[in-house]
Amino acid sequence: MTYKVASLFSGCGGMDLGAEGNFEYQNDFYKKLNTKIVFSSDIDKYAVEIYNDNFEHKSILGDIRELKSTLPEHDILIGGFPCQSFSIVAQNPPRLGYKNDNGKLFFEMIDVLENKKPLAFIAENVKGLLSANKKQAFPLVLKSFKDAGYHCTFKVLDSSNFSIPQKRERVFIVGFRDLIASNKFDYPESIDKKSHLKDVIFSENEVDDKYFFSEKAVNGMLRNQEKMNKGRAQDPESFCNTITAHLSKASLNSVDPVLCIEGRYRRFTPREAARIQSFPDSFQFKVSDTRSYKAIGNAVPPVLMWHLMKSVIRALEQ
Numbered sequence: 308m309t310y311k312v313a314s315l316f317s318g319c320g321g322m323d324l325g326a327e328g329n330f331e332y333q334n335d336f337y338k339k340l341n342t343k344i345v346f347s348s349d350i351d352k353y354a355v356e357i358y359n360d361n362f363e364h365k366s367i368l369g370d371i372r373e374l375k376s377t378l379p380e381h382d383i384l385i386g387g388f389p390c391q392s393f394s395i396v397a398q399n400p401p402r403l404g405y406k407n408d409n410g411k412l413f414f415e416m417i418d419v420l421e422n423k424k425p426l427a428f429i430a431e432n433v434k435g436l437l438s439a440n441k442k443q444a445f446p447l448v449l450k451s452f453k454d455a456g457y458h459c460t461f462k463v464l465d466s467s468n469f470s471i472p473q474k475r476e477r478v479f480i481v482g483f484r485d486l487i488a489s490n491k492f493d494y495p496e497s498i499d500k501k502s503h504l505k506d507v508i509f510s511e512n513e514v515d516d517k518y519f520f521s522e523k524a525v526n527g528m529l530r531n532q533e534k535m536n537k538g539r540a541q542d543p544e545s546f547c548n549t550i551t552a553h554l555s556k557a558s559l560n561s562v563d564p565v566l567c568i569e570g571r572y573r574r575f576t577p578r579e580a581a582r583i584q585s586f587p588d589s590f591q592f593k594v595s596d597t598r599s600y601k602a603i604g605n606a607v608p609p610v611l612m613w614h615l616m617k618s619v620i621r622a623l624e625q
């Protein structure tokens with residue numbers, strides 16, 4: 308059976324690439340899974356542009372609140388819903404409210420589950436969701452998924468355990484309509500083979516001067532380093548800290564990861580950021596650096612998603 312997958316908040320397609328498979332990363336081949344993406348969309352024009360440069364099927368540009376009625380039937384729903392700002396303080400009994408428009412988007416996933424009743428879903432979010440609102444938000448998020456008719460589990464997965472050279476902890480919620488499938492489901496095991504930053508970065512002479520910080524910025528940072536804990540230079544022998552969506556603004560004053568090789572400080576190139584996120588080199592980013600960094604930093608690492616989707620399919624097929 309080929310499982311039809313609908314993807315919400317698809318961004319540039321990190322989650323979707325992993326959900327489909329059929330790509331190479333760091334000399335390993337991630338085989339095609341028994342899936343077919345039948346819907347994907349995002350509200351960000353440039354993320355959709357990147358997506359459509361890389362996938363045969365096309366992502367639709369638009370607001371999911373307006374597009375959701377057009378969703379086709381599907382078997383698996385996937386989505387990294389935008390980080391939430393729920394308001395649940397001073398409510399009795401506590402329930403999920405919205406602090407702003409973004410806070411409502413999680414309910415779009417719930418809506419689709421209630422209306423389309425796919426066999427399973429995978430939702431992703433930052434680990435901070437577990438502690439948000441004095442730990443009151445997450446149980447309510449989980450309850451909403453359960454109330455939509457799903458047997459749910461959740462787990463924090465760290466990309467560095469899946470041959471990805473990045474420490475990136477994200478919470479994944481996986482739900483099945485069928486209790487037997489849910490009982491058969493296990494989150495993917497850590498992979499023994501580790502990948503480190505040095506495996507994916509370019510040598511310094513391959514990197515354009517524009518990615519290096521000026522002498523003035525470096526001297527300023529060095530003067531204040533002890534006082535301000537600046538200069539988040541990463542160890543090439545180890546995993547990179549989490550790549551974020553604002554890497555284009557990485558400065559020596561910020562907490563964003565940077566490199567310091569033989570005394571020269573620089574930011575990662577978009578291709579390096581993509582590799583740190585486990586995108587294959589065949590995945591193209593034709594938009595500006597700033598827009599590329601944003602889409603890359605927002606993405607679910609394809610390799611991690613591949614392992615998770617494989618586990619979900621295994622549970623459905625048993």
Ligand SMILES: C[S@@+](CC[C@H](N)C(=O)[O-])C[C@H]1O[C@@H](n2cnc3c(N)ncnc32)[C@H](O)[C@@H]1O
Pocket residue numbers: 316317318319320321322323348349350351354369370371372386387388389412602605606607608
């Ligand atoms: C965390 S990112 C998802 C990245 C994606 N899962 C990936 O792996 O590449 C969340 C995405 O939600 C999109 N988004 C925010 N509000 C939206 C809306 N109202 N309708 C559709 N997409 C929206 C953002 O543009 C962003 O790309």
